[in-house]
Amino acid sequence: MPVLEREDARVWRRRTTGExxxxxxxxxxxxxxxxxCWQIISASTTWFFVWDAPRxxxxxxxxxxxxxxxxxxxxxRPIWDTLNIATLGTMIALxxxxxxxxxxARNTTPSALIIRPIALLIIVSTRSINSLIWALLLIAxxxxxxxxxVIAIAIRSIGFCAKLLYEAIEExxxxxxxxxxxxxASRWQxxxxxxxxxxxxxxAGIAVFRWDINIRExxxxxxxxxxxxxxxxxxxxxxxxWPQVSLILIVILAAVVISEWVSAKVRGAII
Amino acid sequence: xxxxxxxQMLGRGWKKPPFVKRAWLRWTLIIGFIVYLIAAVSTIEVxxxxxxxxxxxxxxxxxxxxxxxxxxxxxxxxxxxxxxxVMTVAASVVGILISIPIGLGxxxxxxxxxxxxxxxxxxxxxxxxxxxxxAILLVAIFGFGPLAGFLTLSFATIGFLSKLLAEDIEAMDKxxxxxxxxxxxxxxxxxxxxVQPQVMPRLVGLSMxxxxxxFRExxxxxxxxxxxxxxxxxxxFDRYEYDTAAAILIMIIVxxxxxxYLSGIIRARVQ
Numbered sequence: 001m002p003v004l005e006r007e008d009a010r011v012w013r014r015r016t017t018g019e020x021x022x023x024x025x026x027x028x029x030x031x032x033x034x035x036x037c038w039q040i041i042s043a044s045t046t047w048f049f050v051w052d053a054p055r056x057x058x059x060x061x062x063x064x065x066x067x068x069x070x071x072x073x074x075x076x077r078p079i080w081d082t083l084n085i086a087t088l089g090t091m092i093a094l095x096x097x098x099x100x101x102x103x104x105a106r107n108t109t110p111s112a113l114i115i116r117p118i119a120l121l122i123i124v125s126t127r128s129i130n131s132l133i134w135a136l137l138l139i140a141x142x143x144x145x146x147x148x149x150v151i152a153i154a155i156r157s158i159g160f161c162a163k164l165l166y167e168a169i170e171e172x173x174x175x176x177x178x179x180x181x182x183x184x185a186s187r188w189q190x191x192x193x194x195x196x197x198x199x200x201x202x203x204a205g206i207a208v209f210r211w212d213i214n215i216r217e218x219x220x221x222x223x224x225x226x227x228x229x230x231x232x233x234x235x236x237x238x239x240x241x242w243p244q245v246s247l248i249l250i251v252i253l254a255a256v257v258i259s260e261w262v263s264a265k266v267r268g269a270i271i
Numbered sequence: 272x273x274x275x276x277x278x279q280m281l282g283r284g285w286k287k288p289p290f291v292k293r294a295w296l297r298w299t300l301i302i303g304f305i306v307y308l309i310a311a312v313s314t315i316e317v318x319x320x321x322x323x324x325x326x327x328x329x330x331x332x333x334x335x336x337x338x339x340x341x342x343x344x345x346x347x348x349x350x351x352x353x354x355x356x357v358m359t360v361a362a363s364v365v366g367i368l369i370s371i372p373i374g375l376g377x378x379x380x381x382x383x384x385x386x387x388x389x390x391x392x393x394x395x396x397x398x399x400x401x402x403x404x405x406a407i408l409l410v411a412i413f414g415f416g417p418l419a420g421f422l423t424l425s426f427a428t429i430g431f432l433s434k435l436l437a438e439d440i441e442a443m444d445k446x447x448x449x450x451x452x453x454x455x456x457x458x459x460x461x462x463x464x465x466v467q468p469q470v471m472p473r474l475v476g477l478s479m480x481x482x483x484x485x486f487r488e489x490x491x492x493x494x495x496x497x498x499x500x501x502x503x504x505x506x507x508f509d510r511y512e513y514d515t516a517a518a519i520l521i522m523i524i525v526x527x528x529x530x531x532y533l534s535g536i537i538r539a540r541v542q
Contacts, residue, residue, distance in 0.1 A: 037361040041417045044498070049414035057412045084311040128527035129520060130491045132403065133504065140508050141332065142325040147317045200290055220403045224494065237407065249404065256399055
């Protein structure tokens, strides 16, 4: 217990002198790093624009209200495209994520030394790159359009779904698998009757959860040209048609809220 | 299931139980799904000739990963990465500091109703708007540069952290907090000694996780002019400099992996 001797009285302290010095230096270093970061940001900012910001924000607000409601007739097809990008992308991702997850789970992988690291690498690399970047890349390769958006969403979702799924596979009840094995089932029969029924609820939950996230992401994919309502958003922004922008933002917000509600309901019904 | 005795089950064939128990619901779901699938696939226009032409470029991109070019655009890459990191650090610090009071306010067992409603409202708005849309608006208001990105990430951090922190506070052990209150503590002392020690490990873990997310998001904010590595990456794609793009992507993946590893260690230590 650290104590301080002072005029032959012993005073209790929480930390020794060394410990509190280390902590103090840690905080100092943290504050210094933050101040340095702030300086870099402030150096590359035009402060005149920032002081002018309230006026600009007010200006944009007056231009954007009221939204141009009749524009909604032209938004039907983009919304349908957005829905398709999210749904088809999620389905393709799930088809690809299942084998990756089985290869990555410790208890089902055929080889922990070679195949498991490869599967984990696929999971990490697809997960750490945002779907917008995948869309940029795919547009350069296969041209702009809805198809590039579907593939971008699919690739981005593989890592996410496979990670959650392989964690679910690793947490299964082993006794059931053993019981199926004891009946003399083959490897694939053990998979189908011992493992799959146990992870099916988790699988459905992951699918709906990712679908919800993908609806969000697919609304902005159009900004780089990958189809969906984002195309209309970027076109309206480019011609500074603020009443259309505000209507599109309202539609996107509604889509996000509805998809979150659907996903919460379905997950509530499953679990 | 439980009202069927063993005698009734013996000697009968066994079929796998269906995942959705009600037959009409199962068939409606299956048929509806197939109809949707046909409709969705038939409305996607894929220019297969363009895709076939692009495969060549795709293969070049895959090859570029084996020989990424770090050197020829190194100053641009370095500037972009530094800006991304600076934005991440500054936005995480500010976002975490602001999200703590909002998180306290959004917990029903601590805050009075008016405060609760206001804080929940802030959380809901911040979570419903995607980063990239917020970034577009903030770039329009504050001008190009990392300040818009910094504000976007801070705003997104507030929604994420406050919500999870508030949920953690609502689920805390009431007895400890009550004991502190019974000893005659002031409100600040009550928060400091009764509530904070219970939620601190989770707050640290969530903050680390959010830093990780912020870095990933900062990589795309450059696409709309909000600073960071995204602008460099976009330029590299536009000029078909796949080796530079591959180098940037590899650096993003490596940094994300390092951050994930680091946050894993820190979370394991505090929990």
